[in-house]
Amino acid sequence: LAGPAALTMQSAAPGTAAETPARPFTVLDAIDEYIASREAAGRMRNTLDSYRGHRNAIAQSPLGTVPADAVTPADIEAFRAWRRERSWKTVRRPGEVKDPDVTEVARAASNATVNRALMVLGASLNRLVKLGRLRENPVLRVVKAREARQPRVSLTKDEARRLIEASDPALRPLVAAGLYTGARLGELLRLTWADVTFGSGSGTGTISLFRPKVGNASRIPFHPRLAEELLRVRESRARKRGRPVPDDEPIFLSSYGRAWVTIGGAFKKALRTAGLEGRGIVYHSLRHTFAVHFLEGGAAVTDLQGILGHADLTTTQIYAHMVDSRTRASLVALDYGAPAATGDGADPGPAR
Template identity: 30%
Template sequence: MRSAGLAQAEAFLEMLSAERGAALNTLDAYRRDLEDAAGFLATRKTTLLSADSDDIRALIEDLADRGFAASSQSRRLSALRQFYRFLHTEGMRGDDPTGVIDSPRKARPLPKVLSVEEVSRLLEQAESDIAQAGTDFEKRQKIRFRALLELLYATGMRVSELVGLPERVLADGGRFLIVRGKGNKERMVPLSGPARAALAEWIEARNSARLDGDEEPEWLFPASSDSGHLSRQVFARDLKSLAARAGIPSRLVSPHVLRHAFASHLLANGADLRAVQELLGHADISTTQIYTHVLDERLRQLVTEHHPLAKSAINRDEARNPTLARGK
């Protein structure tokens, strides 16, 4: 170590090795983290042993300034937390300067979203697959898949909610589904015309294949599985296969991506965020707000088209540069 705190840091590393069985690579990583921290603290005229909370905050800010990702900053902070807890436990410090430091927030990745055109291609391919089915059994399988796809895009259900729909799930003459989500909370979601038609065709095809004496189905999409209904893995596999046939990279398509598409397309067409929250079954609206990135372009267009000052600015720009007007 390059500053005071060397003996304490070495004692900490020995504890990790002896008591926790830390691997050599882990010990080397902790040593590098502590050495780097000691070097920065030296520029603030302090040491690992005497640093306070402001020093630790400045260290984390320095890591960010140096381009360290939030995950790397969090790992460095975790190493320091363990080091200072060790010092406190061993009576080498009376406090823990990392105790009041918040972990750096990781950037929340935007969800993958299919365009309306891409979803349309999936639905058209599912329809084409039915027409090309060779046997009655194959046709029923294709009709079932098309119904699942229509329901998923029409409702934004989680795939586990979709495949686990009970038989008696329709409400109000088939215009709504009663969905049981997380925490056994029920919500009603409306069905589009195409979804109702696809579901009705599936139920007719399924019932026509039933033999006399067969029990009433418990599930809307029954299958020979431990659960008695279609598994989400089978549906996800079939969805990727459909995407490939539709000319869409299968890595971009999953049941959850269609749930994202449902929410994003609603918001892009003017739906209220609270309504989308209810439809998705989100307990907290902050979870739904991840989809608001799709509103940026729509809001920009609204301001450009309807705000009088925005219009004036556009006209002024075109007057200064006639090329802009000709390019409209």
């Protein structure tokens, strides 16, 4: 069977006066198309910035100009060696939305950074395979470099309470939503009021979540305290404006009354106020926190899988291991102070 036709780019429609000879469709073209598709799918700006940073680093390398249908595993191995010797810092120009600058810095790139670049490259080529424009994805034949395992950080219930209370008024409902639903930040920031249904009587409700990371959607229940928080937000906005809040408005807005661009500064300030700074806690830690306490409450791993939207149960089982570790730590901490007995524990009593 014949494979896909050679990939080319053409600057004008065939037959027009401006038509120029077609040029090869390069790796960089594939990445640009992939980023555009992810932007159209609603990926967060920070994620797109990361993609563009890797894209601009690839543009500096020989791999960027290689035709997408001519890339070999050897090309990718050569890029990995080239990339490992260089580190790039993404710099956003004031007021610029797309194409942040990348500036080379004098240090080697970590295995994790190199793997992220290969992930962007692999996803870009995989998209072409799915569209029938490429026979195979050579990135799949390259083994990822081993990364230092980063511990998954979760908060105790008291720490979670302190973080909610330390968050500013705009951030607070977003922190509460992360802790009470386990949803990813990008999933929550896409929500509008039309996606939420408040229960009657019980004070609970449900949220419709779309998950572009795994391409699925589900409706999940949420806690009465989150229902209180969201109702308070909507009522407060309606009262300030003197009119009802429209259903198509985003639920979570920044202190400027606009969609969040980044929560980094506000989240760091909340961590500092709550005394949780320096622990490696990020917003995604709220997802870990939800998962751990959900399982500690007696829920099944399969229930958690459905709520978190994991396509693979093995991903969810990582949280079960976290709960096991915390259980073991709790058992070790049970020290009643009584020294161990000597002997074999048997007491024959007085001879008769």
